Amino acid sequence: MRIVVVGDVLLDTDLSGGAGRLSPDAPVPVVEVDAVRRRPGGAGLVARMIQSEGHEAVLVTVLGDDDAAGLLRAELDGIDVVAGPSGAPTPVKTRIRASGQAVVRFDEGCAPPPAPECTDGMLAALTGADAIIAADYGRGVLANAELRARLAALAGSTPVIWDPHPLGARPVPGVAAVTPNLREALRFAGVQGSGTSAAAAAAEVLLETWGSGAVIVTMGDHGALVAAPGLLPQVIPAPRVDAADPCGAGDRFAVALAVGLAEGAAVDAAARQATEAAAFFLGLGGLAALGSGQGAAPLQLPVEGLDALEVVRRTRATGGTVVATGGCFDLLHAGHARTLAAARQLGDCLIVCLNSDDSVRGLKGEHRPIIKQDDRAELLTALECVDAVLLFAESTPESVIARLQPDIWVKGGDYAAQDLPEAALMSSWGGRTVTVPYIPARSTTKLAAALARVG
Incomplete structure (x- = not known):
């Protein structure tokens, strides 16, 4: 897939190390820098995310001729860069991190630049894209009249996603979606307030103002709100993620949205995909993971698998106890809920190992499961006591238990050790x-039979 990113670029630099003492001449921490990491920022980061997923990334931008521009070009290696002259210093944003925590950032070359020109090569590079992301960082690339006219002309045949900036240009009419965050949306629309109601009010104003196919307001851990002409706003919840640094999540959202729209998904379905992808990106460590070889979370990676393994990792990192249980959980009932609640009380997280549809059929016959695996997983994760769900395809859970290596494996009912092959496996580590106590008179089989009788 060929995705073109057009917009402003900058150089991000992280200086990181330990901070175990204060300076003798001022009450400030002394950071012993042991690592210097550079990466492209702005539209360059978006292009890097696209390239890291295996897509063809083309970056249309402007670049200076200073030393920082040389460092930025090196960080863009592997990406097809079509750049005109910027006529300004390269913006550099440097963060000082002490033991993983940012303590200060200083910016260089970030004064408003002169309006950049657009070359014929920049215009030609937009042709033939499967999707275009306009990544505006307020430095004038997307204010160029020729470039805007070309984007407006392409918007009728190519999905164009416009990620706006408070100091940037107004989106061109007809783009597939504009993706402001909540603060930006409120500012652009002149709407006061906070939360979902304010997001919906702002999106309504912006739909009319911008003339786009959709306005998608990203709301951090509250998910995203999708507004399209003639439809009620749709709120897409975000998967639960514990992330210290949300930087890059908006860019990751735009990339996933572009991929989804290029593949022909409806805007609401693509937004759901993008919301999950942004959460996965943060759950893997965000920008730190992007340069560590892990890359951004693949769009095809099941939410159950990623969440479960990440929950286990985070729980162990803080010295917590990992609890797991398993089953089909077809027709979730009160007995299940009580068993799961009891299991969660035994530790610091509860992972439910869930039999896949094929596995359930092998165990219970061709008429089962009644509820498909995705819905069963969603119902389980909706329970407060369940931290994550991990699907497995085998008839017994030994393989998935070996992957998780929980501290405690929980079964509901009365069992002897010889009746449970997983008991020996658990003891190996x-x-x-x-x-935990079995709840009598609660049975999926009995519920299924009752449903069959009432037809």
Whole structure:
């Protein structure tokens, strides 16, 4: 897939190290820098995300001729860069991180630049794209009249996603979607307030003002709100993620949205995909993971698998106890809920290992499951006591238990150790298998039979 990113670029630099003492001449921490990391910022970061997923990334921008521009070009290696002259210093944003925590940032070359020109090569590079992302960082590239006219002409045949900036240009009419964050949306629309109601009010104003196919207001851990002409706003919840640094999530959202729209997905479906992708990106460590070889979270990676393994990793990192249980959980009932709640009380997280549809059919016959695996997983993760769900295809859970290596494996009911092959597996790494009380008169089979009788 060929995705063109057009917009402003900058150089991000991280200086990181430990901070175990204060300066003798001022009450400030002394950071012993042991690592210097550079990466492209702005539209360059968006292009890098696209390239890291295996797509063809083309970056249309302007670049200076200073030393920082040389460093930025090196960080853009592997990306097809079509750049005109910027006529200004390269913006550099440097963050000082002490033990992983940002303590200060200083900016260089970030004064308003002169309006950049657009070359014929920049215009030609837009042709033949499967999708275009306009990444505006307020430095004038997307204010160029020739470039805007070309984007407006392409918007009728190519999905154009416009990521706006408070100091940037107004989106051209007809783009597939504009993706302001909540603060930006309120500012652009002149709407006061906060939360979902304010986001919906702002999106309504911006739809009319901008003339776009959709306005998608990103709201951080509250998800995204999708507004399109003639439809009620749709709120897309975000997967639960514990992220210290949200930087890059908006860019990751735009990339996933562009991929989804280029593949022919409706804007609401593409926005759901993008919301999950942004959460996965943060859950993997965000920008730190992007340069560590892990890359951004693949769009095809199941939410259940990523969430479960990440929950286990984070729980262990803080010295917590990992609890897991398993089953089909077809027709979720009160007995299941009580068993799961009891299991969660035994540790610091609860992972539910869920039999896949094929696995359930092998165990219970061709008429089961009644509820498909995606819906069963969603119902389970909606329970407050369940931290994550991990699907498995085998008839018994030994393989998935070996992947998780929980501290405690929980079964509901009365079992002897010889009845549970997973008990021996658990003991191989010092884990424990325990039971919690079985709730009588609660049975999926009985519920299924009752449903069959009432037809």
